[in-house]
Amino acid sequence: MSAPQQPAPVTADDLDEVVRLAVETLRQAADPAAWDAPAGSLEWTCWETAEHLADDLFAYAVGLGLTTPPLDVYVPFAMESRRPGGPENSVHADRAAGVTGLIQVLQSSGALLAAVVRTAPPHARAHHGFGPADASASAAMGLVETLVHVHDLTEGLGLTWDPPADVCARVLSRIFPDAPSGNDPWPTLLWATGRAELPGRPRLTRWRWHNELPSQQS
Template sequence: MSRSSKPGGTDHRPTAPADTAPVTPGPVTADDLARAVRLAVALLRTAPGSAWEGRAAGSLAWDCWETVEHLSDDLFAYAAQLGPSTPPLDGAVPFVWRPNRPGGPANAVHADRAAGLLQTLEACGALLVAMVRTTPAEVRAHHVFGNSDPEGFAAMGIVETVVHTHDLAVGLGLDWDPPADVCARVLARLFPDVPAGADPWPTLLWATGRTALPGRPRRTAWRWDGTVRP
């Protein structure tokens, strides 16, 4: 989802949203991102090694291996955007993103199929955590959904992590329930237009086109707002 939105979907049935409700206060932090990546990797390590290839990740057009590569690539790309001494404001750092097959995700990061997969995800997550921790808050860098600051890139990395782990959990038959407080902070930072008052995790799934909420059909198009607000 780092360069375009890719809706998915499940039969998840969340509670109905209310008109107003408080969210967990405070900014999105590097610790939030590290926690999301750590929990995702721990869950995915419970999947058998034979499950990754040829099994669709939820409603995505990619199998589970490709989806982990895509998630790793998103985290790497966000870290890279913050890396230059003067980050670009009008485009991505010029790595070459290519798919391994027609219809596959266009990545700069590809895991060695003979050596494993999840270390790649863990390492790319650690790169973004480190960049969020060390980049001054006033730095801005390009993203197609709005030029953002380190907090914004942390929030984007969390969305990628928790939502694509959801896609993977559907494909692998695992249960995934990321921390509600982290989801609430991400919703407040990136999705100011979504209804407040419901459980943050189902609301985040709705905001990213994965499911419907009662009275609110599943989104067929969506984007977050990464811009820095006062």
């Protein structure tokens, strides 16, 4: 009997593809007023959520690029919230640049993470509360943030978001090894991140991913 086929790894190419699709989708919401609506089930506005996503991608990139000790801390870029209850970010878009500028900030943060993932040495690790992340896990973290926050954004903006099933499957395999099988990858990823129900499985109220290398996952 042959050994079960291992899923393809998560790569910088996956990041490039999903960020490109996200940008193409979000550009459809050109009215600045629409971006002040809540993003799906989040308490943040669509503008704040897009900034938070850009900040996540930036943070994962700079974390993976850190090669001198201490390596068990986040890179200490200053963070601030622009209002009580808003996200604390290092990355903020200039409101004067409008929606076009906001999406440029998002796209450039995604490109930065993809570039760092491509060039990171095998021993590189980014600090994270869910465990140290190698390049593949860092790419998967960026993809999770992009996939689900664009879902939040499109709910708030009245757009449609249907990301590639193969990328969702690779992300699930890499950092959600305990996710149930038997359902399409995209609904499963929404379930794994507390955004949807699956048949026989209620919506999660707490969730996490696992950055360990597949050989280290139990």
